[in-house]
Each structure stands twice: as structure tokens, then as C-alpha cells.
Amino acid sequence: MKKLLLLSALFVLPLASFAQDDAADGPQDGWTKAGNISLLFSQAAFNAEWTGGGTSNYAINGTLAYDFNYKQGKLTWDNRIMADYGITQTRDQEFTRKTNDRLELNSIIGRQIKESLWYYSFFMNFRTQFTSGYNFGTDENGNETRTEFTRFMSPGYLQAGPGFLWKKSDNLKVNIAPATARFIFVSGDFTNVGSDQAAIDAFNAAGGYFGVEANESSRFEFGAALGAYAKIDLMENISMENILNLYSNYLEDPQNVDLDYTMNLVMKVNKWITANATFQAIYDDNAVQGFQIREALGVGVTFGI
DSSP states (O other), rough: HHHHHHHHHHHHHHHHHHHHHHHHOOOSSSSEEEEEEEEEEEEOOOOTOOOOOOOOOEEEEEEEEEEEEETTTTEEEEEEEEEEEEEETTTTOOEEEEEEEEEEEEEEEEEEEETEEEEEEEEEEEOOHHHHHEEEEEOSSSSEEEEEBBBBBEEEEEEEEEEEEEEEEEEEEEEEEEEEEEEEEEOOOGGGOSOOOHHHHHHHTTTTTTTTTTTSEEEEEEEEEEEEEEEEEETTTTEEEEEEEEETTSOOOTTTEEEEEEEEEEEESSSEEEEEEEEEEETTTTSSSSSSEEEEEEEEEEEEE
């Protein structure tokens, strides 16, 4: 728990000064809705006579971010939907590859404690992906092969629990939930190893499938969660959004804190054209023994909704 608080402080304190102007006015009663849809596309083509090297390819990525928040007196209810999906195809590859795939819903309701910036809270977070993910390889004849490794709701994550919310504005807030239930859902297709005890023991010894043991389709955890959000304007037409989620499982290896940090940098060229840069780092030892890193940079069309 101390690690979660320390990491949150290191994340929020340097950003707090940037959000002072937003906090001065404070959120108004009623619904506040805002969001955008971005479409990024890139393409390159080379003919057979091109001597400089290169492979024809295309890539497309779509992003949705939508916030719908409610406030009435001491009650606040913040909701956010995030969806990303992208694919790329090169001429020499038989299959398309995913460059991004995420569906996430966050919801937190709070009641203000006296006239402070603190609230009693209850939060919910749900995460999964849209389509199947594959491991790629080649067969004995050199042909490309792919093996399904993930799919929709495999894995799927659901977290919920009571806690305390510190909210300076819609653009700067931290939620601490010391009693969080976490469920990991997977398809039995990936965990079914039969009744052979040696196969079961080997599967479980290897960490199972996203932490789910052999012949099971879900895993329950209980621990502490922390979520922090900060959005700042670096300069005119350039904003940076920071999202941090931490989780420690009391029931198993609580010292191994799961981390999910995302930075979205949005640079507006005009009303329709934007340049987006995204950096994401994930650490979850149930999935991979190391950091998962994702970077994306593109220019495309953005629609406000």
C-alpha cells in the first residue's frame, strides 16, 4: 500500500500546479460531456523497379475517448469510455497485424467529505480487447502461421471497491481503494489441459494463463488499487493526458505491484487535423515477466463529440 501511495505522489505532485486554473472555478452541477474520435492512416507503396528498398504497407488506427460526468451538490459521478483499434498490413505478410486493441470503461462515484477536496468513493474498472490476438511463426515450408493467444474477454478484467477520492477538478484526481475485488476472466479454450495431473501441475507452475489456473475460467484477487488522472495544457493547442493505475494483490505476492501508465499527447493543427503521440507502459507479472511498452505517433482526423 505504501508503494501505491508513493508512486501516486510522484505522479500527481509535479502536475498539480498546472491544474490550478481549472480548480479555481470548480465543476458545475449537472452533466458534463466531452470526447473525440480520431482516425489515423498511413500508407507507403513501391513498385518492382524501386531500388532504394522498402515494402509496401498500410496502417489504420481508430481511437475513441468519451467522458460523461455528473455533479449534484456533494455528489460526483465520473465516467470514461476508451476504445482503440489499429491494424497494419505489409505486402510480404500473409496476415494483418494489430497495432492496438483496447476497450475500457471507468466509473467512480463519490460523496464529498464536508467542504474538502476528499470524497467517499466507489469505483469500477473494466478492460478487455475487441478481437483475437495471435502469435506468429512459420511452418517447415516457410509459410507464415498464426496461433490464437487472446480474444474478446480472454482476458477480461473487472475491478471494483470502496475508497477515497481526492478531486481538485475533472482534470486532476486520485482515487485510493484499499479493499478492491478483482476478477480475471478467460476462455476455457486456453486453460483446458485435461485431467492429467502432470500437465495440470506444469501449466500452473508456469503461471497459468494470465494467472488463471488449469481448467478454470476465472481468477479472484483481493487487494489495493489506486487510480490517478491528470490532464494539462503544455501550451496553446498542445495538451497532455496522464493516466496511472496501480494494483497490489493481498492474496499473492503483494510486493509485485501491477502498473498501467498511459500518456496521450494531442497537438491540434486546426479544428479537424491533429497529431497524436501515445506512450503506454504495463507491468503485470501474471501476463509477462517484464514491462510491456507501446508507442504510437500519427497525424489524422479528429471529430469532437
